[in-house]
Amino acid sequence: MPAAPGRNAIEVRSVSKLFGTGEAQVAALDNVSVAIRENEFFTLLGPSGCGKTTLLRLIAGFDYPTEGEILLYGQDIAPLPPFKRPVNTVFQSYALFPHMTVGQNIGFGLEMLGKPKAEVEARVSAMLKLVRMEALKDRRTSQISGGQQQRVALARALAPQPKVLLLDEPLSALDYKLRKEMQIELKRLQNETGITFIFVTHDQEEALTMSDRIAVMSSGRILQVGSPWDIYDRPAERFVADFIGDSNFLPAAVGAIENGIARVKLLSGAEISATVAEGYQPKAEATVAIRPEHTTAVRTGGQLPGSVENVVYLGTDTHIHIKLDSGGNFTVRQQNMRSQSCGFEVGERVGIQIAANAAQVLKD
Ligand SMILES: Nc1ncnc2c1ncn2[C@@H]1O[C@H](COP(=O)(O)OP(=O)(O)OP(=O)(O)O)[C@@H](O)[C@H]1O
Numbered sequence: 001m002p003a004a005p006g007r008n009a010i011e012v013r014s015v016s017k018l019f020g021t022g023e024a025q026v027a028a029l030d031n032v033s034v035a036i037r038e039n040e041f042f043t044l045l046g047p048s049g050c051g052k053t054t055l056l057r058l059i060a061g062f063d064y065p066t067e068g069e070i071l072l073y074g075q076d077i078a079p080l081p082p083f084k085r086p087v088n089t090v091f092q093s094y095a096l097f098p099h100m101t102v103g104q105n106i107g108f109g110l111e112m113l114g115k116p117k118a119e120v121e122a123r124v125s126a127m128l129k130l131v132r133m134e135a136l137k138d139r140r141t142s143q144i145s146g147g148q149q150q151r152v153a154l155a156r157a158l159a160p161q162p163k164v165l166l167l168d169e170p171l172s173a174l175d176y177k178l179r180k181e182m183q184i185e186l187k188r189l190q191n192e193t194g195i196t197f198i199f200v201t202h203d204q205e206e207a208l209t210m211s212d213r214i215a216v217m218s219s220g221r222i223l224q225v226g227s228p229w230d231i232y233d234r235p236a237e238r239f240v241a242d243f244i245g246d247s248n249f250l251p252a253a254v255g256a257i258e259n260g261i262a263r264v265k266l267l268s269g270a271e272i273s274a275t276v277a278e279g280y281q282p283k284a285e286a287t288v289a290i291r292p293e294h295t296t297a298v299r300t301g302g303q304l305p306g307s308v309e310n311v312v313y314l315g316t317d318t319h320i321h322i323k324l325d326s327g328g329n330f331t332v333r334q335q336n337m338r339s340q341s342c343g344f345e346v347g348e349r350v351g352i353q354i355a356a357n358a359a360q361v362l363k364d
Contacts, residue, residue, distance in 0.1 A: 051221075
């Protein structure tokens with residue numbers, strides 16, 4: 001997290017973007033507002049088609065909002081064409097020039113801006129150092145690996161020292177191990193340069209690993225903005241709780257709420273304490289979300305009785321799928337201990353113990 005919340009680098013105000021007309025009209029963005037702070041690693045996370053790329057393209061200036069405005073450090077950027085915005089983009093496809101060397105690719109944008117030769121060379125050297133590619137300066141980009149190409153694309157985008165760097169699924173073409181490495185690398189680059197990164201992904205793990213804050217999007221809307229912890233541990237809506245990690249959902253009656261903690265009665269008759277989502281409006285019936293790892297299966301006691309339907313061993317942990325006596329299914333995730341199985345058999349009677357305040361009352 002940045003030491004203190006900084007100024008807003010980008011402010012998106014009530015932006016809508018419509019494509020097509022009549023019956024075929026699509027609201028790619030539907031009244032979206034969000035403020036992204038200076039020096040922040042900010043991620044737009046959501047499933048395919050939710051509007052992430054559209055929002056990035058509007059910030060870059062490749063397209064214009066149907067309604068609303070986008071401010072950069074308080075200034076409306078609508079009149080600025082893309083090349084005049086202090087914003088640069090790294091695309092999924094890298095878009096490098098294969099016949100040029102690594103160094104030439106990195107310096108290309110600066111040369112186009114008419115920078116003096118000595119300045120271009122100094123920036124190229126600094127960028128090569130930043131992405132740890134000094135040794136490959138004179139190699140053509142057609143002769144380097146995918147991970148190395150990704151570093152060159154990043155160096156090229158960072159070379160003109162943009163205020164904001166937009167990254168559209170830049171790691172999706174890399175294999176798993178390289179992607180993990182590049183996640184750490186990207187975070188380091190963002191830290192060292194202090195540039196605001198706006199990163200687009202549909203991969204929740206990637207978002208949780210790298211971001212200072214995440215905006216979860218669905219069907220052209222931003223549903224929740226918060227730190228990875230907020231989004232994972234305090235999901236406001238069912239979509240967020242379901243899209244990020246695994247959740248159990250249970251119907252519940254919500255009693256008294258004090259300091260953001262509610263007394264909640266489950267269908268089993270058990271009463272538990274639960275945190276309440278921001279924006280929750282009191283109603284008779286609500287849904288609570290409970291993460292499988294915040295629960296344990298026990299032989300006696302527990303708040304939810306049921307019977308074991310399936311036990312899935314996953315190396316680091318075991319998932320115990322339970323049919324609840326009160327209806328519905330529930331998954332418990334337990335960490336595995338050395339030389340000890342979870343000990344439950346299919347068909348066995350079991351109780352589910354829910355950790356204090358592990359449940360979250362959702363607002364929808
Ligand atoms: N130029 C266009 N013309 C018509 N519809 C479009 C256009 N661009 C995007 N859309 C539609 O707008 C919606 C949002 O698209 P967008 O590309 O922003 O989603 P996304 O979240 O980035 O998806 P993905 O992860 O698949 O790239 C989709 O329904 C898409 O089909």
